[in-house]
Amino acid sequence: MGAVRFPALPDFPWDSLAGAAAVARGHHDGVVDLSVGTPVDPVPDAVGEALRAAWDSPGYPQTWGTPALREAAVEALARRHGAGRSPDEGLDPDAVLPTVGSKELVAWLPTLLGLGADDVVAFPDLAYPTYEVGAQLAGARPARVGDHQPLPAGTRLVWLNSPSNPTGRVLDTAALTARVAQARELGAVVAADECYLALPGPGVRATSVLDPVVHGGSVEGLLAVHSLSKTSNLAGYRAGLVVGDPALVAGLLQVRKHAGMIVPRPVQEAMTAALRDDAHVADTRARYDARRGVLRPALEAAGLRVEHSEAGLYLWATADEPCRATVDRLAARGILVAPGEFYGPAGASHVRVALTASDERIAAAARRLAE
């Protein structure tokens, strides 16, 4: 084994939650697991039917995705998020590429873009851990950058994430526009991870980087990363998309063809069905709004302060104590949450509480918090 050298990566953070998980599972009425944000609601019927109808798919699927899938993606982005539709605005179906869930793309994008030791990959100071992992896999330099901090010299890729994991915070149009302008000055690619874009809370508007209001009519240097995991309850299917600058997408396609990063054909069919239907997205959004409406006041009544959390799937809460102490106190009530330190040093006294549990489990959590 002396000849191999695996990339140096952090320990998988969730392993460190085993102790708290064991305590929470010991609750007499069962655990309420609000740690990993994994969907629990059913796959929409029409989506499951599309998957079933495509079971007889003996041939290799196209890395690029079927034309129908790419067309459905562009239509959905225009309809749901006001993303520009004309070829001038870059949202040509040719500028869409399906991915094996979005985590895969997040982890490999710096490598696919050919970044290396001289290149900085910037991401928010509180962030989904895979942005840092992606930089490490490429041998590039990861950099946490606060919203109001300038991008470091040498930045070649900037991750945005609105609505945010873990904070549920939404960047307004001015903030998005400013980041895009800074990145363009440096010649850096902007990758906007928009996997929670379709799930803003009541009265909240979350804007896509592909909205012409943000990019001023050109998607040059921009990529939007979308996921059907949360919007359409398809985490188990591994279904994501990257869309944006046609030249960048064409480059990614070339590498991904060589590397065999291909979405299975039945999943491509399921994605097409999901992207054509907005009714199930509205249902999903309403479900999470209701869960947020129960859990947020329950946490506040129990003495936690909830910050941001206006959109997406998470409540970002603090008891002004080290996050592991809050995790342990909640675990003792049978509620499992994620320590904020998973998302960066700035999360050391916060916990992330996912809304991805059944209505019954969310109600159980609220009852336990009131005890």
Ligand SMILES: Cc1ncc(COP(=O)(O)O)c(C=O)c1O
């Ligand atoms: C911000 C963010 N990006 C990407 C992902 C990956 O999602 P998936 O691979 O299921 O599309 C997640 C999953 O939780 C996430 O929170």
